[in-house]
Amino acid sequence: MKVILLEDVKSLGKKGDIVDVSDGYADNFLIKKKKGVPASEGNLKNLAHEKKKEAENAAERLDAAKALKEKIERVTTDVSMKAGENGKVFGSVSSKEIAQALLSQHGFEVDKKKITLSEPIKSFGIHEVSCKLHPEVTATVRVQVIGE
Secondary structure (H helix, E strand, O other): OEEEEOOOEOOOEOOOOEEEOOHHHHHHHHHOOOOEEEOOHHHHHHHHHHHHHHHHHHHHHHHHHHHHHHHHHHOEEEEEEOEOHHHOEOOOEOHHHHHHHHHHHHOOOOOHHHEEOOOOEOOOEEEEEEEEEEOOEEEEEEEEEEEO
């Protein structure tokens, strides 16, 4: 019996795959536990429609990430830190502070987990930090650390 998987099934296939399994396995496990549906003509059309819609959504997310990358790379974000003697910074700038500064100064909402610091920022001046906006899009954020 041919079955369309509705979710990933270990050692059988991923969501959206069409697999050929025994009738008993299909009826008693896959269909009963809502892990699959019979591969009828109507269900195949629904699967094709869902895949098309998913591809369009993925393309929209990629375009949005590319547009955000262009906007982010045009601006410099200021982060203020307390300064000690000899102009040294107390502590370091975190990805959370960078994400908050991007949101408050420019209106760009970026998840702090997507901002990667190659090394802690512990000095004043302009630093470049990478930000993964999409699996295919990485932006470079310019962060200017200024003293309070």
